[in-house]
Amino acid sequence: MLTVIEIYQLLPKTNCKICGDSTCMAFAVSLLGRRKKLVECTPILEENFKKQKEKLDSLLLPSAGASETGMIVHPELCTGCGNCVVACPVDVANDPHGAGMGCAPTNDRVIFKVVEGKVIASNVQECRRFGKNKVLCYACIDPCPTGAIEFA
Amino acid sequence: MLTCTGCSLLCEDIEAIIEDNKIKGTKNACRRGAARIKGCANRLVPSIDQKPSDVESSIKKAAELLRNAKSPMIFGFDNSSCEAQVQGIQFAQKIHAVIDDTSSFCQGLLMEIILQKKLKTCSLDDIRNKADVLVYWGSDAQDSHPRHLSRFSYFPRGESRQRGYEEDRLAIAIDVRESNTAKICKKHFYRINPKGDREFILALMEALSGKAPVNDAKNMLELAGVLKKAQFGAIFVGIGLMYSIKNDFEILTKLANMLPKFSIMPMVGHYNMRGLNEALFKETGYVNRVKFDEKGVQDNKYALIEALKNKSIDALVVVGSDPVLSLPRSVLSHLSSIPVICIDPCQTFTSKISSVNIPCAATGVESAGSAVRMDGKVITLKKIIENNYRSDEDVIKQLMGAI
Ligand code: SF4
Ligand code: SF4
Ligand code: SF4
Ligand code: SF4
Numbered sequence: 001m002l003t004v005i006e007i008y009q010l011l012p013k014t015n016c017k018i019c020g021d022s023t024c025m026a027f028a029v030s031l032l033g034r035r036k037k038l039v040e041c042t043p044i045l046e047e048n049f050k051k052q053k054e055k056l057d058s059l060l061l062p063s064a065g066a067s068e069t070g071m072i073v074h075p076e077l078c079t080g081c082g083n084c085v086v087a088c089p090v091d092v093a094n095d096p097h098g099a100g101m102g103c104a105p106t107n108d109r110v111i112f113k114v115v116e117g118k119v120i121a122s123n124v125q126e127c128r129r130f131g132k133n134k135v136l137c138y139a140c141i142d143p144c145p146t147g148a149i150e151f152a
Numbered sequence: 153m154l155t156c157t158g159c160s161l162l163c164e165d166i167e168a169i170i171e172d173n174k175i176k177g178t179k180n181a182c183r184r185g186a187a188r189i190k191g192c193a194n195r196l197v198p199s200i201d202q203k204p205s206d207v208e209s210s211i212k213k214a215a216e217l218l219r220n221a222k223s224p225m226i227f228g229f230d231n232s233s234c235e236a237q238v239q240g241i242q243f244a245q246k247i248h249a250v251i252d253d254t255s256s257f258c259q260g261l262l263m264e265i266i267l268q269k270k271l272k273t274c275s276l277d278d279i280r281n282k283a284d285v286l287v288y289w290g291s292d293a294q295d296s297h298p299r300h301l302s303r304f305s306y307f308p309r310g311e312s313r314q315r316g317y318e319e320d321r322l323a324i325a326i327d328v329r330e331s332n333t334a335k336i337c338k339k340h341f342y343r344i345n346p347k348g349d350r351e352f353i354l355a356l357m358e359a360l361s362g363k364a365p366v367n368d369a370k371n372m373l374e375l376a377g378v379l380k381k382a383q384f385g386a387i388f389v390g391i392g393l394m395y396s397i398k399n400d401f402e403i404l405t406k407l408a409n410m411l412p413k414f415s416i417m418p419m420v421g422h423y424n425m426r427g428l429n430e431a432l433f434k435e436t437g438y439v440n441r442v443k444f445d446e447k448g449v450q451d452n453k454y455a456l457i458e459a460l461k462n463k464s465i466d467a468l469v470v471v472g473s474d475p476v477l478s479l480p481r482s483v484l485s486h487l488s489s490i491p492v493i494c495i496d497p498c499q500t501f502t503s504k505i506s507s508v509n510i511p512c513a514a515t516g517v518e519s520a521g522s523a524v525r526m527d528g529k530v531i532t533l534k535k536i537i538e539n540n541y542r543s544d545e546d547v548i549k550q551l552m553g554a555i
Contacts, residue, residue, distance in 0.1 A: 079182060079183045079184070079294070080182035080184075080298060082182065082299050082303070083307050086302045086307040086308050087302075087317065089316075092309065100308070100309050102302055102307065102309075103165055103308075104165035104179070104180035114180055114182065115179050117178065117181060117183035117185065117187065118183060143307060143317075145332035145335040
């Protein structure tokens with residue numbers, strides 16, 4: 001998974017504040033959290049940072065397809081086993097007698113569903129990694145043996 | 153809702169999206185199941201000597217070939233409804249045939265011992281509700297039965313397992329490679345050498361009886377400790393373990409006797425293999441490779457491979473199975489010298505060498521019936537698409553009538 005340090009290492013590291021953040025490190029955090037775009041750091045657009053910019057673009061790219069919350073599902077890796085559907089605490093809380101018991105979800109408030117043999121995520125705003133009381137939940141990443149779920 | 157026939161879990165919670173009397177999509181089925189429900193790309197077409205024909209003529213030709221056969225064999229039915237299986241057994245009785253299926257080279261022996269009640273077993277629902285220690289042995293369920301861990305064993309919450317898998321359950325994998333199932337078991341994965349299951353069982357039995365095994369003592373004692381503490385355990389026996397200990401099966405019963413809290417679950421492959429094993433067992437006392445003749449029932453020592461090797465059969469009816477795919481090359485020459493009649497919804501390797509091909513409906517989509525889940529529960533299969541294909545049960549009935 002992409003880390004703040006990895007992003008920071010590639011930034012100009014001048015703390016010039018043009019981006020609106022007080023330091024390059026703070027800007028790296030903003031980039032990772034998807035609150036800012038790389039182009040807001042105008043110094044990195046200069047020719048001598050070309051290589052670093054390309055690298056940053058490619059690192060930040062996979063998340064371009066990610067939802068607001070940064071969750072990325074790789075459908076080509078997913079076998080539709082449903083482990084994540086049943087293990088996600090939000091799914092258990094919102095559908096205790098369906099998904100929580102290992103059955104097919106019985107309502108639309110769950111995060112994960114298997115459609116056409118592959119998982120799709122919705123209601124991601126409910127994910128415990130986001131919002132006010134966020135926690136670093138691994139309950140969908142851990143049970144997936146193929147690495148089909150990631151957070152950017 | 154429809155029942156998936158992709159594996160012997162027979163998931164009953166599948167939604168199908170139907171347009172123009174065709175399946176356009178599925179919900180809740182795993183990738184394997186979704187592909188299965190959509191059906192095969194190449195439907196079998198009726199043919200005689202690989203030349204296109206019609207169903208009636210193909211059945212007539214098949215009847216003629218079987219009338220002339222002295223020792224025919226009927227093989228398959230693992231992918232058929234229970235109703236078709238009963239029909240198949242009657243057919244074998246009528247034409248004095250041997251009936252056999254793929255279980256004779258995988259889970260058959262284990263099934264026999266379970267049906268004889270020599271091993272303790274339980275239902276998958278018991279496992280979901282009560283099990284705290286799960287052992288996948290020689291079985292990569294994530295691949296062979298993709299929803300096994302999510303529907304029944306590790307991930308779901310059950311009556312006395314309310315707190316989720318991290319706290320309430322422990323999953324162990326014993327395998328020769330780090331399979332996807334083993335990846336989920338993480339530090340409870342025990343890697344063994346190829347064919348090392350016997351050795352592993354012996355060491356584990358030592359550890360269970362309190363002795364320190366010679367090899368790998370620390371790991372073994374740790375595993376024995378976990379198993380002893382189980383309140384309700386399950387051992388999922390895969391073909392990896394079956395192949396490895398097939399010459400000394402008693403060792404598994406011995407181990408099971410040392411683990412009174414554990415139930416044994418055969419990880420049955422095809423969706424209704426257990427159905428055929430049970431039907432044959434009820435009728436004859438054997439689970440597979442049964443011979444019917446004037447004198448009644450006999451244990452046919454020869455399963456399909458041996459029968460072909462010894463040239464002891466002179467015609468073969470294959471129903472919903474593709475033996476050519478897995479038979480050793482050495483026996484294929486006899487197979488190509490005898491008439492083969494193939495009854496299947498799809499083209500298979502076997503249908504490509506068959507003398508007569510008779511297409512049938514895909515059970516669970518185009519025809520209804522019932523099937524037996526890996527744990528023995530009878531599950532209903534539904535018909536959701538209306539078309540002209542006859543069920544395999546009807547094809548067998550017609551064939552019997554024509555003889
Ligand atoms: S604009 Fe770029 S170089 Fe300046 S502080 Fe922000 S990230 Fe650092
Ligand atoms: S991180 Fe946790 S809450 Fe969020 S989707 Fe995954 S399992 Fe559910
Ligand atoms: S994302 Fe992973 S755990 Fe979820 S269904 Fe797909 S393969 Fe299974
Ligand atoms: S686990 Fe087996 S029965 Fe269930 S949906 Fe997948 S293939 Fe079908």
